[in-house]
Amino acid sequence: MNALAPLIVALLGGIGLAVQPSTNAALGRSIGSVLLAALVSFAVGTVILTGVWLMADRTPLANLRDARPWMFMGGAYGAFFVAAAAFAAPRLGLASMLTIMIAAQVVAAVVIDRFGLIGLPRTPISAVRLAGVGLVLVGAVLIRRG
Known part of the structure; x- marks a missing residue:
């Protein structure tokens, strides 16, 4: 592939x-x-x-x-x-709805990865991953306010 x-x-x-x-x-x-x-x-x-x-x-x-x-x-x-x-x-609005949903998805995904839920391999939460989550959350707030 x-x-x-x-x-x-x-x-x-x-x-x-x-x-x-x-x-x-x-x-x-x-x-x-x-x-x-x-x-x-x-x-x-x-x-x-x-x-x-x-x-x-x-x-x-x-x-x-x-x-x-x-x-x-x-x-x-x-x-x-x-x-x-x-x-x-x-x-x-589409942009606000999508960024809110994406932020929720990213937070859930980091938790799922951390604990290896649903049959996925465990991936530790790192400072870089937390920074990424933070940026997504900030992006959702900015889109919502903008």
Whole structure:
């Protein structure tokens, strides 16, 4: 695999996360329901992922038996994120909403890394990591005030 592939995928995913809340909020306004907009968003994503899985992967569904129940919670987190973002973006502004969410993600990620939660390797909290967290938090405050 090309060493740039994960970086490019992460960048494209980040762009998608920046566009998604506004798109879902617009759909929510149009149809009168943020929750229905989030459901439609997940339905469209499910159809697309099903097609890609059928064409490119086809890992047997039986493999799902090997997963522990808590491993299925990713869909719940994603559903909450999509609904929360569609709700918050028009009320806070996209930049404020995203920086608040990113700050929360970075703080949670540092804690998850520190304790090696969810099957990830342990990564100590260093002064440099704390400085990075601090800069993200300052950035969120500056965006919100600006």
